[in-house]
Every structure is written in C-alpha cells, then in structure tokens.
Amino acid sequence: MKEIAVLGATGSIGRQTLQVVEEHPSLFSISVLAGHRNANLLRKQALKFRPKAVFITAPETYRELAPELKQAGMAVFSDWQDLQEALSTVDLVLGAISGAAGIHPTLLALEMGKTVALANKETLVAAGDLVADALQRYGGRIIPVDSEHSAIFQCLEANGKPARILLTASGGPFRHWPRERLAEVGPEDALSHPTWHMGRKITIDSATLMNKGLEVIEAVRLFGLPADAVQVLVHEESVVHSMVQWTDGTIMAQLGTADMRLPIQYALSWPDRLVNSFPTLDLAKIGTLHFAEPRWADFPALKLAYRAIEQGGIMPAVLNAANEVAVAQFLDKKLGFLAIADVAAETMAAFKADAVESLAHLSEVDQAARAKAQELCRQAGDRL
Ligand code: NAD
Ligand code: MG
Numbered sequence: 001m002k003e004i005a006v007l008g009a010t011g012s013i014g015r016q017t018l019q020v021v022e023e024h025p026s027l028f029s030i031s032v033l034a035g036h037r038n039a040n041l042l043r044k045q046a047l048k049f050r051p052k053a054v055f056i057t058a059p060e061t062y063r064e065l066a067p068e069l070k071q072a073g074m075a076v077f078s079d080w081q082d083l084q085e086a087l088s089t090v091d092l093v094l095g096a097i098s099g100a101a102g103i104h105p106t107l108l109a110l111e112m113g114k115t116v117a118l119a120n121k122e123t124l125v126a127a128g129d130l131v132a133d134a135l136q137r138y139g140g141r142i143i144p145v146d147s148e149h150s151a152i153f154q155c156l157e158a159n160g161k162p163a164r165i166l167l168t169a170s171g172g173p174f175r176h177w178p179r180e181r182l183a184e185v186g187p188e189d190a191l192s193h194p195t196w197h198m199g200r201k202i203t204i205d206s207a208t209l210m211n212k213g214l215e216v217i218e219a220v221r222l223f224g225l226p227a228d229a230v231q232v233l234v235h236e237e238s239v240v241h242s243m244v245q246w247t248d249g250t251i252m253a254q255l256g257t258a259d260m261r262l263p264i265q266y267a268l269s270w271p272d273r274l275v276n277s278f279p280t281l282d283l284a285k286i287g288t289l290h291f292a293e294p295r296w297a298d299f300p301a302l303k304l305a306y307r308a309i310e311q312g313g314i315m316p317a318v319l320n321a322a323n324e325v326a327v328a329q330f331l332d333k334k335l336g337f338l339a340i341a342d343v344a345a346e347t348m349a350a351f352k353a354d355a356v357e358s359l360a361h362l363s364e365v366d367q368a369a370r371a372k373a374q375e376l377c378r379q380a381g382d383r384l
Contacts, residue, residue, distance in 0.1 A: 001026070001027065001028070001029055002027060002028050002029070002091045002092055002268065003029055003030075003031045003089055003090050003091045003092075004017075004021065004028055004029065004030055004031065004032075004090065004091065004092050004093075004094060004268065005030075005031060005032035005033075005034070005086070005087055005090045005092070005093045005094065005109075006018065006030060006032070006033055006034065006094045006096065007032075007034040007055075007093065007094065007095050007096060007097050007102070007105050007106075008034065008035070008036075008095070008096035008097035008098065008102070008119075008120070009033040009034060009035050009042065009045055009096070010035040010036070010037075010038040010041045010042050010045070011096055011097075011098060011199050012197065012198050012199045012260070013094075013096035013119045013145065013199075013260060013264065014035075014094075014096045015041075016260050016261045016264055017094050017096060017264050017268075018030070018045060018049065019261060020261050020264050020265045020268060020276075021049075021268075023265075023274075023276050023277065024269075024274060024276075027269070027274070028268060029049075030049040030050075030051045031051050031052045031053070031086075031089065031090055032051050032052065032053045032054070032055070032086050032087065032090060033045055033046055033049065033051045033053075033054050033055070034054070034055035034056075034057065034097075034105070035054075035055075035056060035057075035061070036056070036057050036058045036061065036097075036101075037058045037060075037061055038061075039061045039064045039065050042054070042056065042061070042065060043065055043068065043069070046065075046069050046072070046074060047072065050074070051074060052074065052075060052086070053074065053075040053076070053077065053082075053086035054069050054074050054075070054076050054077070055076075055077045055078075055079075055080070055082075055083065055086070056076065056077070056078060057078065057079060057080075057101075059078065062076075062078045066078075080104050080105050080108060083105055083108050083109070084108055084111075084112055087108075087109060087112060087114060088112075090114065091115065092114070092115050092116075092117055092267075092268065093106075093109040093114050093115070093116045093117070094116075094117045094119070094145070094264070094267070094268070095109070095116055095117065095118045095119060095120045095123065095145075096119045096120060096145075097120050098120065098122070098199050098201050098202065099120075099122050099201060099324050100122050100123075100126050100317075100320060100321065100324060100366055102120035102122060102123045103122075103123045103126060103127045103130075103359070103362070104359070106118065106120065106123045106127075106131070107127065107130060107131070107134055107359060109140070110131065110134035110135060110138060110140040110142075111134055111137075111138050111140075112138065112140070113138040113139045113140045114140050115140060115141045115142075115143065116140065116141070116142050116143070117142075117143045117144075117145050117264070117267035117268060118142050118143070118144060118145055118146075119145035119146060119264075121146055121214050121215060121217075121218045122214065122320050122324075124217070124218045124221040124222065125214050125217045125218060125221075125316045125317070125319070125320045126316060126317035126320040126321070126362065126366065127317065127356070127359070127362055128217070128220075128221040128316065129355075129356045130356060130358075130359055130362065131221065132221070142222065143266075143267040143270055144218075144222055144263075144267070145260075145263050145264055145267045146215060146218060146263070147241045147242075147258075147260060147262075147263045148167050148168060148215055148219070148241055148242040149215070149218060149219060149222055149223075149242070150241065150254075150262075150263030150266055150267065151168075151240075151241035151242035151243070151253070151254035151263075152165055152167075152219065152222075152223060152242045152243075152244055152254075153222075154254045154266065155242075155243065155244040155252040155253070155254055156223070156244060157271075158252060160246060161247075162223075162225070162229075162244040162245060162246055162247075163229065163245050163246060163247045164225070164229045164230070164231060164244070164245040165219050165223065165225060165229065165230045165231070165242065165243070165244055165245070166231050166233050166242065166243040166244070166245060166251065166253075167212065167215060167216060167219060167230055167231065167232050167233065167242050168232075168233050168234075168235040168238070168240050168241060168242050168243070168291075169209065169212040169232055169233065169234050169235065169294065170193075170194060170195045170196070170206065170234075170235070170236060170238045171209075171234040171235075171236060171292075171294070172193065172194075172206045172207040172208070172209060172211075173189065173190065173192055173193055173194055173206075173207055174189075174190075174207055175234060175236065175295075179297075179298050182298065182337060182338055183336065183337070183338055184337075185207070185336075185337035186333065186337075187204075187330065187331050187333065189207075190203065190204050190207040190330075190337065191203055191204070193206055193207070194236075195237075195238040195258045196238070196258055196260070198260075200331060201324070201327055201328075204327045204330060204331065204340075205323070205327065207337075208299060208301045208337070208340050208341060209294065209299035209301050209302045210301035210302075210304075210305065210323055210327075210340070210341070210344070212232055212294070212302055212305075213301050213302045213303075213304060213305025213306070213308075213319075214305060214320070214323075216230050216232065216302075216305050216306060216309065217305055217308065217309045217316050220309050227306050227309045227310055232294050232302065233291050233292070233293075233294075234290075234291065234292040234293065234294050235289065235290065235291050235292075236290050237286060237288075237289050237290065238258040239255050239256070239257075239258075239281065239283075239286060239289055240253045240254070240255050240289065241253075241254050241255065241256060241263075242254065255281060255283075256281055257278070257279055257280065257281050259278055259279070261276075261278055262278065299341075300341045300345070301323075301340070301341040301344065304319060304341060304344055304345055304348065305319065307348070308348065311353040312353055313353040313354050313355045313356060314351065314353060314354050314355075314356055314361075314362070314365045315348060315351065315353045317356070317362055317365050317366055317369070318347060318348055318351045318365060318369040319344055319347075319348055320366075321347075321365075321366045321367075321369035321370045321373065322343055322344040322347035322348065322369050322370070322372070322373040322376075323340070323344050324370070325343070325370050325373035325374055325377060326339070326340040326343040326344060326373060326377060327340060329343075329377045329381070334377065334381050335377050335380055335381060336380070339377075339380045342376075342380070343373050343376045343377055343380065344373075346376050347369055347372045347373045347376060350372050351365075351368075351369065351372075
C-alpha cells in the first residue's frame with residue numbers, strides 16, 4: 001500500500017488524483033490532503049478519504065473547517081511548518097498546487113528525500129535550481145505529471161540520452177484566430193480550451209502559449225537538455241503527448257487519450273502499469289494527426305520562455321511571477337489578452353539574470369517581479 005499526500009487536492013489535478021486512488025483502493029491510500037479556499041470540497045474529500053492530516057492554508061477556510069475535521073479525528077494544520085512531520089510515513093507526494101505557491105511545500109518534501117509526483121510546473125520554472133540542489137542533496141525523486149513530460153519520461157524508459165525533445169502543444173483555443181481578433185479576446189473566450197479541462201490559470205496560459213513556454217523550461221529542468229534541443233510542435237488532436245528523438249534520428253512518441261488521469265496514474269504506480277476503467281484511444285476513429293510550427297509572432301509568450309531559460313538565474317522566476325500577475329489581471333478584465341506577454345517581457349527587461357542564492361532570495365525576486373508587473377498592468381490599464 002502506497003501512502004499518498006495530495007497537495008492542492010481541491011483543484012483539477014487534485015480531484016483527478018483522488019479518482020485514480022479510488023480506482024485502486026488496495027494499492028493507494030490517502031494520508032495527507034492540502035487545500036486552500038474550497039472548504040466544501042475539502043470537507044467532503046477529508047470525510048471520504050480519512051487522511052491522518054489536513055492542511056488548510058487559507059485562514060478563513062481553516063477557521064471554518066478545522067473544528068469539524070479535528071472532531072472527526074484528523075490533525076489539522078494551517079501552514080507548511082508542520083508538513084514534514086505529517087509526511088513522515090508518506091511514500092509519494094502529489095504536488096498539484098497552482099502557481100508559485102507550490103514552491104515551498106515541494107522543497108520541504110524533497111528535503112525529506114521524498115518521491116514527488118509533480119504537476120505544479122511553476123515550481124520547476126521558478127525554483128528549478130533549488131529543486132535540483134535538493135534532489136542531489138537529499139536523494140529524492142520527481143516523477144512528472146504534466147502530460148507532455150510524463151510522455152517524455154515514459155519514452156525515456158527505453159534508456160539512453162535523447163538528442164531532442166519534441167514537445168507537443170494543442171495550440172490553445174486561438175490557434176486559428178487571426179492576430180486582429182486576438183486583441184479582443186476576453187476571459188470567457190480564453191477559458192474554453194478545446195481539449196483539456198483545467199484550472200483557470202493554466203487554461204489562460206494555454207491560450208497565450210505561455211503554458212508551452214513554461215513546459216519548455218520544465219523539460220529543460222527535468223531532462224537536462226539545453227533549451228534549443230526542445231522543439232515545440234503544434235498538434236491539435238492532443239493524442240501524441242510528446243516525443244523524444246534519439247541521436248540516430250529515430251523518434252519515439254507516447255500516445256493516449258487527453259485524460260490527465262493517465263499521467264497521474266503512471267506517476268502514482270511507476271514503474272508499474274495498472275489496468276483501469278478509463279476510456280482508451282481509438283486511432284481508427286481519430287484517423288488523422290496534424291503537426292505544425294507554432295505561430296511565434298502571434299504568441300510571443302513562447303519566445304519569452306526560451307529567452308528566460310537561456311538567460312537563466314532568476315529570469316524564469318521573474319517571468320513566472322509577472323505572468324501570474326498578468327493572468328490574474330486579465331481574468332479580472334483589467335488587462336488585454338495581448339498585454340499579458342507585453343507585461344511579462346517588460347518585467348523581464350527590468351531585471352538582470354543573477355544567480356538564485358536561496359529560497360529567501362527567490363521570494364524577494366518573486367515579490368519584486370510581482371510589484372513591477374502590477375505597476376506595468378496599471379499603466380496598461382490606464383491605456384485601455
Ligand atoms: P486548479 O486551479 O484547479 O487547482 C489549484 C489547487 O491549488 C487547488 O487545490 C487550490 O486550493 C490550491 N492552491 C491555490 N493557491 C494556493 C495557495 N496560495 N496555497 C495553497 N494552495 C493553493 O489548478 P490545476 O489545473 O489543478 O493545476 C495545478 C497545477 O498542475 C498547476 O501548476 C498546473 O500548471 C499543473 N497542471 C495542470 C494540468 C491540468 O490538466 N489541470 C495539466 C498539467 C499540469
Ligand atoms: Mg502540459
């Protein structure tokens with residue numbers, strides 16, 4: 001029986017993780033759940049899975065839920081300071097918090113040498129150097145959950161060092177929209193993704209292609225290839241989740257339905273594969289697969305991500321922070337769609353690519369980048 005902690009249990013990935021656990025009750029049990037604002041769902045999850053410990057990081061949610069869950073015999077905590085103690089018997093930590101908020105708990109788990117199944121790409125983007133350091137020092141492991149990186153991870157089990165990674169992208173809801181129409185995009189348009197149903201932040205990132213940019217950085221961090229060996233390919237059908245190309249030119253691909261429960265299940269069961277009740281792929285029904293070059297000029301966020309990882313140091317963290325601010329402003333209708341990448345680019349231009357010294361240094365950079373991005377958003381808002 002693998003004991004599992006789910007951080008970000010109430011989100012899209014967290015909920016699907018609990019579905020995978022329910023599919024295999026004799027293999028997995030939940031011993032820690034962490035949620036933030038969704039009190040009703042977290043209550044239901046806790047009463048159903050009966051973890052030993054529950055972390056509730058939003059104060060108002062903590063006040064609402066803690067007495068009831070304590071009454072039901074669970075240990076309830078309000079911040080990450082108690083996480084390591086709660087993880088002592090845990091075999092695998094599923095990191096499904098969204099954004100930079102996932103950095104601290106992920107590092108705490110890695111400092112215990114834990115295996116972390118990581119969906120939270122922003123942690124790798126912003127704190128990749130600290131993650132690499134913790135992996136080396138404490139002997140933990142990361143199993144990627146992001147579908148593309150799970151695909152690459154599965155291809156790599158064939159062994160060897162790939163020459164290139166071919167990272168597939170659905171292209172988002174606007175892949176065929178002309179540039180003029182992109183200026184008028186609002187949150188409702190951007191929130192309807194053609195192939196995946198995900199949290200709000202990652203859905204907007206998919207529409208700007210920033211998600212693919214973050215995933216390029218994620219791939220560099222996970223698989224140790226330079227950024228120019230990671231090629232993005234637009235693939236509308238989202239059937240090929242990603243590919244690796246070996247030194248002789250051979251390409252290996254991982255295919256499946258667009259169902260996040262598959263990469264989640266693989267991260268939980270690795271190195272084994274489990275039978276499940278999820279729908280399987282019918283290639284004859286799909287018939288045709290398309291591949292195309294991204295529209296670089298119309299979706300500049302992708303290029304920014306390459307620039308950030310090539311400059312290195314704090315720059316990916318600056319990009320990530322600026323993007324989180326700009327996406328939140330866009331969702332609040334205070335910033336235009338095309339301005340998201342402008343804010344990220346101008347924020348990056350205001351920083352030098354210094355090395356990341358520590359988590360404290362990274363938090364300072366994160367705050368400074370958020371402040372700069374807020375200022376740029378206000379200026380852009382005034383122009384609206
Ligand atoms: P979501 O918005 O649906 O869920 C986010 C979760 O994080 C929630 O449980 C929320 O309570 C928690 N959370 C948010 N802010 C927090 C904070 N400040 N402190 C503590 N907890 C906080 O997001 P999602 O779509 O499930 O994505 C989660 C992560 O997985 C993201 O990093 C995303 O990029 C990545 N990812 C998601 C998908 C997908 O299909 N949804 C695919 C690949 C990767
Ligand atoms: Mg992905």
